[in-house]
Amino acid sequence: MNIIVAIKQVPDLVEGLEIDSSGKDLDREWLKFKLNEFDDHALEEALVLKEETGATVTAIALNADGIDKILFTAAAKGADRIISVTGDFGDVVSSHEAASALASVISQLDHDIVMTGVQAVDDRDGQLAVLLAHHLKMPHVSVVTGVKVNGSSATITKEYGGGMVAEFEAELPVVLGIQAASQTPRYVPVAKVRQIMRSASIEEIAAGGDSAGAGSSVSRFFKPESGGGAQMIEGSAADQAGKIVELLKEKGIK
Amino acid sequence: MSQVFVITEHINGQFEDITFEMLGKGKEVASSTGGELVAVLMGSGQKDLASQLGVADKVIYADHAELANFNPEAHSKTAAAIVAANSPKLVIAASSSMGMEIAPAISVDCNMSMIAYVSNISADGQTLVSQLYGGKMNVESAVEGNGCVACVLPGAFSGDAGQGGGSPAVEDFTAPDLSGLKIKFKQLIAPDSSGVDITQQGILVSVGRGIQNADNLPMVEELAAKIGGAISCSRPIVDNKWLPKSRQVGKSGLKVKPKFYLALGISGAPEHIEGMKDAELIIAVNSDPNAPIFDYAHYGVVGDLFDIIPELTGKL
Ligand SMILES: Cc1cc2nc3c(=O)[nH]c(=O)nc-3n(C[C@H](O)[C@H](O)[C@H](O)COP(=O)(O)OP(=O)(O)OC[C@H]3O[C@@H](n4cnc5c(N)ncnc54)[C@H](O)[C@@H]3O)c2cc1C
Ligand SMILES: Nc1ncnc2c1ncn2[C@@H]1O[C@H](COP(=O)(O)O)[C@@H](O)[C@H]1O
Numbered sequence: 045m046n047i048i049v050a051i052k053q054v055p056d057l058v059e060g061l062e063i064d065s066s067g068k069d070l071d072r073e074w075l076k077f078k079l080n081e082f083d084d085h086a087l088e089e090a091l092v093l094k095e096e097t098g099a100t101v102t103a104i105a106l107n108a109d110g111i112d113k114i115l116f117t118a119a120a121k122g123a124d125r126i127i128s129v130t131g132d133f134g135d136v137v138s139s140h141e142a143a144s145a146l147a148s149v150i151s152q153l154d155h156d157i158v159m160t161g162v163q164a165v166d167d168r169d170g171q172l173a174v175l176l177a178h179h180l181k182m183p184h185v186s187v188v189t190g191v192k193v194n195g196s197s198a199t200i201t202k203e204y205g206g207g208m209v210a211e212f213e214a215e216l217p218v219v220l221g222i223q224a225a226s227q228t229p230r231y232v233p234v235a236k237v238r239q240i241m242r243s244a245s246i247e248e249i250a251a252g253g254d255s256a257g258a259g260s261s262v263s264r265f266f267k268p269e270s271g272g273g274a275q276m277i278e279g280s281a282a283d284q285a286g287k288i289v290e291l292l293k294e295k296g297i298k
Numbered sequence: 299m300s301q302v303f304v305i306t307e308h309i310n311g312q313f314e315d316i317t318f319e320m321l322g323k324g325k326e327v328a329s330s331t332g333g334e335l336v337a338v339l340m341g342s343g344q345k346d347l348a349s350q351l352g353v354a355d356k357v358i359y360a361d362h363a364e365l366a367n368f369n370p371e372a373h374s375k376t377a378a379a380i381v382a383a384n385s386p387k388l389v390i391a392a393s394s395s396m397g398m399e400i401a402p403a404i405s406v407d408c409n410m411s412m413i414a415y416v417s418n419i420s421a422d423g424q425t426l427v428s429q430l431y432g433g434k435m436n437v438e439s440a441v442e443g444n445g446c447v448a449c450v451l452p453g454a455f456s457g458d459a460g461q462g463g464g465s466p467a468v469e470d471f472t473a474p475d476l477s478g479l480k481i482k483f484k485q486l487i488a489p490d491s492s493g494v495d496i497t498q499q500g501i502l503v504s505v506g507r508g509i510q511n512a513d514n515l516p517m518v519e520e521l522a523a524k525i526g527g528a529i530s531c532s533r534p535i536v537d538n539k540w541l542p543k544s545r546q547v548g549k550s551g552l553k554v555k556p557k558f559y560l561a562l563g564i565s566g567a568p569e570h571i572e573g574m575k576d577a578e579l580i581i582a583v584n585s586d587p588n589a590p591i592f593d594y595a596h597y598g599v600v601g602d603l604f605d606i607i608p609e610l611t612g613k614l
Contacts, residue, residue, distance in 0.1 A: 259411025
């Protein structure tokens with residue numbers, strides 16, 4: 045069985061976000077990037093399935109600054125193949141563009157399950173999993189929290205609101221948008237990543253076909269009104285705690 | 299704008315709140331552009347649900363056994379077929395578990411653009427605002443070309459404007475060929491209802507990833523006990539299996555409306571906000587002064603929860 049996991053890096057939100065001089069993008073100069081947390085869950089679920097079924101796991105990403113580290117980390121975690129899709133990608137790649145570029149490469153690879161994170165914090169024009177599925181003309185299930193492979197099919201759980209879950213039986217191949225892996229994504233020490241960088245190599249495959257645009261353009265970025273609602277409580281931790289207790293008394297809560 | 303389509307959502311025979319929020323916004327755009335509001339309803343033997351969609355000018359109803367329960371394959375095929383047959387300029391879908399499968403399908407299959415996490419739509423339907431980067435940035439997009447699918451965030455629009463109204467004509471739509479589906483619906487599994495029901499609690503002490511690891515939970519539990527409330531949490535705490543799913547607040551967890559909600563180390567991602575923004579009193583503690591949670595909290599404390607919690611527990 046072949047599992048392909050599409051992964052990407054996103055800005056680390058722990059950093060303050062600033063708008064660049066064009067007003068239409070983040071100021072990328074000081075941004076730190078990290079693997080999209082939901083892609084990390086997708087990779088984890090693929091690795092769990094590998095352990096259960098002996099599947100081959102391929103991690104694939106569009107080429108970008110810093111992607112090599114992300115791909116080598118995937119290899120260090122247990123991905124068998126790592127692929128960087130090359131092409132003329134800008135700083136910002138729309139989900140539609142990513143879907144068509146990834147589909148052009150994934151369609152050439154053996155695949156029983158294609159997975160990616162359910163969403164990413166920068167998916168302005170939609171989440172990748174379902175876009176990718178429709179480019180690949182494959183069925184999809186997104187917001188997935190469980191995958192059990194039984195021969196040529198898989199039992200898949202999908203989450204709704206209120207803790208409600210639906211169970212589906214999917215004939216493979218299928219595209220999945222992973223919300224949460226069945227276990228916390230594994231951690232690999234940097235030393236192991238360094239080691240794998242000496243033995244593993246990244247395959248480069250050029251994106252084919254004509255890439256779709258997003259069909260919309262960004263007119264501006266603007267910050268939500270910061271502290272819009274909240275009245276800030278200042279002072280030392282003791283002062284702040286004291287004021288919270290006062291407030292609770294005042295409002296008859298405590 | 300010729301037509302505004304709304305993809306309605308229902309589960310267990312009941313419309314989700316977001317359906318009326320979408321209809322309300324859709325009505326506004328349709329009215330201001332001199333267009334028609336069309337509600338898309340998919341189901342099996344559920345045509346009578348259309349009577350609740352009175353705000354719409356028309357309901358298009360597709361009936362098929364495979365549409366009895368949401369099926370990502372059947373519903374996205376059917377929705378795309380309905381949209382393709384009508385070519386509306388704006389399709390409003392929900393940023394929900396169902397909508398996230400339907401909207402991108404329409405976008406690709408009908409060659410329309412798509413905008414996700416939409417928190418606002420201009421009256422002419424051409425300018426959309428998305429909440430990106432975990433709620434830390436708003437991005438305004440201008441739609442070009444063929445029409446757009448907007449995936450709107452639950453809670454972004456009032457549901458009142460989407461309620462009531464007249465009795466729109468219901469037009470039957472023959473579902474596309476749904477034989478040989480690769481995805482089969484098996485069952486709906488209701489959440490485990492044993493233990494504390496956080497939706498019934500007056501006070502919730504809610505903890506997020508800022509707590510760092512499960513070993514730090516006892517101090518939160520101690521605080522909750524002192525304050526007379528229950529402990530609830532954001533999604534990563536449940537994904538890490540530090541607390542059971544029944545404690546999760548938000549989009550895929552529970553919607554809560556306590557008298558007092560204390561958010562500790564929770565950033566305030568839209569999926570979390572969806573579940574708690576209607577709490578009567580929200581106080582947030584976060585080390586990041588730019589955390590979006592402060593936009594929804596009534597009172598904010600910028601600080602280290604590891605300092606605040608013991609102080610608070612000590613003073614109660
Ligand atoms: C389909 C879908 C459904 C989802 N459903 C839900 C849902 O139901 N509920 C939900 O919560 N999420 C949900 N999410 C996930 C959501 O997108 C966020 O990932 C999640 O809410 C983040 O949780 P958090 O705020 O605890 O973590 P983070 O975003 O990592 O925030 C942690 C915060 O803690 C602060 N912090 C760190 N250390 C300290 C400290 N010492 N003192 C004080 N503050 C500190 C940080 O500044 C940060 O703001 C869903 C996502 C998807 C895709
Ligand atoms: N003890 C702390 N005090 C203040 N801020 C913290 C603390 N721990 C974590 N943070 C902030 O939260 C971010 C996310 O933490 P982590 O979940 O450990 O990656 C860090 O980068 C800090 O900005």
